[in-house]
Amino acid sequence: MADVKVPASGGRRQRRARQTRRSILAAAHELFVGQGYARTTIRQIADRADVAWQTVYAVFGDKPAILLAVFDVAVAGDDEPVPVAERAFVQAIGEAGDPREKARIFARHLRETSARIAPVLAVIESAATTDPEIAGLWRDLLDQLLRGMTMAANDFRRQGALRPGLSVARAADILWFYAGPWAYRGLVTGRGWTLDEYEAWIGDTLYTQLMDRQAEPI
Secondary structure (H helix, E strand, O other), X not given: OOOOXXXXXXXHHHHHHHHHHHHHHHHHHHHHHHHOOOOOOHHHHHHXXXXXXXXXXXXXXXXXXXXXXXXXXXXXXXXXXXXXXXXXXXXXXXXXXXXXHHHHHHHHHHHHHHHHHHHHHHHHHHHHOOOHHHHHHHHHHHHHHHHHHHHHHHHHHHOOOEOOOOOHXXXXXXXXXXXXXXXXXXXXXXXXXXXXXXXXXXXXXXXXXXXXXXXXXX
């Protein structure tokens, strides 16, 4: 009896749907950053993505949802459904035995993510001043950032890397500041630091402010 081949149409449909989603997000990112949230319309996004405007609504629902999805992709660097805790940089930080190396890995992550998310966060922060729904999104994102940095600080404590006498809450606040857009915006965008300079400074700063130097390997 001959082998029965499973039709690939389902896989093709999934790939097409995923490509459509990516095209919409790329178009939205370009428009939001280029002309702002308020001036960008669903129809403009659809035209830029070369899809029907009904498709944009069907995939995302509304414009705030598109903005949030653009931010999520900027944070992760992709649209893969991989939790943050399972991302390679988190695993690498956990496996590093040297606190200075942990700070360096975290700094490299912040270099990569800040360059991606800073323009999108600027759009969200600006729109939040006039749009109540986006204002709520902005507050939620800052709260999510703090929760994520609290998890990171707890991991440092569990790994024995956190500086003695430094509480998890204070460590989370420090990480929250450096992981947010403020340091990158001030030094790279505002003062013209290179990404290499920014990464080196973040690594040194996180090490001196957060890490237990006594925990370094001898």
